[in-house]
Amino acid sequence: MNDQMQKTLQDMQTQIHQQHLQLALQERVMGCLLRGLSRHPDLLDDVENEFHALIDATAKKSPELFDVLVPYLEKLAHRDSD
DSSP states (O other): OOHHHHHHHHHHHHHHHHHHHHHHHHHHHHHHHHHHHTTOHHHHHHHHHHHHHHHHHHHHHOHHHHHHHHHHHHHHHTOOOO
16 A cells, blocks of 8 residues: 555544544533433423424435434433433
């Protein structure tokens, strides 16, 4: 593998690692927000309705994304602590 390809591969690996870290941080923030909302049932109901609308729209438009979205939302909803 030449030097340019090696550098490109390393750059891609770095980007993937950064995206994983960013996703983990986003999940933690979403978990915090949902726990905070759980103290306000009226707001939590609105968020749940929005999640259901998102799930329904995703199922119709992008079944492959639906298969990722539902477990992700379930993971957020059942997270007890970070």
